[in-house]
Amino acid sequence: MGAAAGALGGCGFHPLYQRASSGGLGTTSRELAAVSVDIIPDRPGQLLRQALQERLEGSGSGVARRYSLAVDFGISGEGIAIRQDNSVTRIRMIGRAEWTLRAQDPARTVLTRDIARAVDGVNIFNEQFFASDLETEVVQKRIAERLADQMVMQLASYFNRRADQVTASG
Numbered sequence: 001m002g003a004a005a006g007a008l009g010g011c012g013f014h015p016l017y018q019r020a021s022s023g024g025l026g027t028t029s030r031e032l033a034a035v036s037v038d039i040i041p042d043r044p045g046q047l048l049r050q051a052l053q054e055r056l057e058g059s060g061s062g063v064a065r066r067y068s069l070a071v072d073f074g075i076s077g078e079g080i081a082i083r084q085d086n087s088v089t090r091i092r093m094i095g096r097a098e099w100t101l102r103a104q105d106p107a108r109t110v111l112t113r114d115i116a117r118a119v120d121g122v123n124i125f126n127e128q129f130f131a132s133d134l135e136t137e138v139v140q141k142r143i144a145e146r147l148a149d150q151m152v153m154q155l156a157s158y159f160n161r162r163a164d165q166v167t168a169s170g
Contacts, residue, residue: 051148095143118146
């Protein structure tokens, strides 16, 4: 495994979350820890914000916040299993998060933006409204977790590219 990592390093590949030679957080991890997540309205938004904060802060407590992440988030649903009496028995839920990373400078400079999407489904049981509500809440949490994973990967890729550009130019 070590030989493979060494061979890939010779080609310019390196781990996205590579630690610094001192053993501390690497550049990408430090940059991620410096991101503050803005408030996202509604309960699904709270779930997404919490998932993002868990992933971004990591072990970087005490890192000064230099960036703010604004997220426009929503979950829509569409019936995909419809009976002859037009009742829906399964709903496809689609989470979409459009995000913007800004520097915390006076101009609030936009550094990058992207979109993350996640799809899941909810079964609707006949006259089982409480069970449907519980399952919907679980699905909203799963969608928030998947979107947070995607967004952190997108941010990490951005910070990694930016660090590579600084290294190449310096």
